[in-house]
Amino acid sequence: MKISGQVLFFKQAAWSAVLLALFLIISCATNQPIREPAMEQVPQGEEKYIDELTMLLMKKTEKDYPPGQTLRAAHPKQHGCVKAEFIVEPDLPEYLRVGVFKEPRSYQAWIRFSNGAPKVQPDSARDVRGMAIKLMGVGGEKLLEDEKEEVTQDFLLISHPVLPVGNVEDFLKLTDAAINGGLFWFLANPFDSHLRELGIAFQALKRHADLLQIPYWSTTPYLFGPGRAVKYFAKPCTQPAGKTPKSHDDNYLREAMKRKLAREEASFDFMVQFQTDPGKMPIEDARINWDESMSPFVKVATIRIPPQDFDSPGQMDFSESLSFTPWHSLPEHKPLGGINRARKHLYRALSIFRHERNGAERMEPKTPQ
Ligand code: HEM
DSSP, X not given: OHHHHHHHHHHXXXXXXXXXXXXXXXXXXXXXXXXXXXXXXXXXXXXXXXXXXXXXXXXHHHHHSOTTXXXXXXXOOEEEEEEEEEEEOTTOOGGXXXXXXXSSOEEEEEEEEEEOSSSOOOTTSOBOEEEEEEEOSOOSOOSSGGGTTOOOEEEEEESSSSOSOOSHXXXXXXXXXXXXXXXXXXXXXXXXXXXXXXXXXXXXXXXXXXXXXXXXXOXXXXXXXXXXXXXXXXXXXXXXXXXXXXXXXXXXXXXXXXXXHHHOOEEEEEEEEEOOOTTTSOSSOTTOOOOTTTSXXXXXXXXXXXXXXXXXXXXXXXXXXXXXXXXXXXXXXXXXXXXXXXXXXXXHHHHHHHHHHHTOOOOOOOSOO
């Protein structure tokens, strides 16, 4: 009995070794990397694509706006920048106590709501909406080399859970086609078709009735402490808004926000979703929705937007002068994946370009409002 037990053990060990070897051989042969959580893989040529994308957007901005009146290359139309409180949940379990969520405390914040389209257009046009959150009073060294001492942490979210393109090369091709023509060929080229991308864009572009009652997602992943990746989600605490009003002016979204914040507060649950399967929840493909049935969102903070006036000319100008980037961040929340790597250089370069053209000073808010 003893001998047959040992034989069985050795047989099992041998089989495990053979299976492991096979797995490694297949992984190498098919060039499929062994996937680890929160693991980035930089494709060849990415840096070149990032430079080209930056130049493309700079040229477009130069063409679209005269000096002194240069708006953002993306999300140029703002609905307003509101004051908010970002309240970390009390009694978070240990695994959620990371970075800005380490202590049960409250941060003062600015939140800029915007339309995603690269030009200013009426709010009734189908669009993606942006929610850019800037926490203040965040201690600790930050990621950007020349902004290490800043005290802000930004979270950038949009009104759709995924991007139409998953990596920088495709983002460049799509942007180039949209600016310089050839969009049809980009989408329908039989040798390299992007019909899936068309489907996602179609779903993402929507009419919205109320910016304070729709959900926003980060779409791209972020570190959550060492070796773990999450996506972010801001879920409105009130019921989703009804249909777009029938009669409306070009800026009806700002008007709706003004009316609501004149009489009551608004709030969102800020949540994280952990990557639990690196194969099905990839870091490098922003087109893939991370399945909530595999990993549900967990609440880590409340965003409270108190009643207020937010559209004085001074405050609207202040909002224009701000720069949001996911790289305004603690290392614990480092942006992950190709799209986020592109945003590191790109947002900085375009923000500097925009401020220089406007003769404006570029600086991060230092203290709570
Ligand atoms: C490679 C992909 C992307 C490019 C090229 C891009 C480009 C830009 C640019 C140029 C700006 C204006 C920056 C400035 O002048 O200060 C901007 C703003 C913004 N982006 Fe992106 N973006 C990308 C991906 C994303 C993703 C994945 C999100 C997801 C949530 C996002 C959300 C936003 C938002 C909300 C703003 C407005 C920030 C504000 O209010 O100032 N972007 N983007």
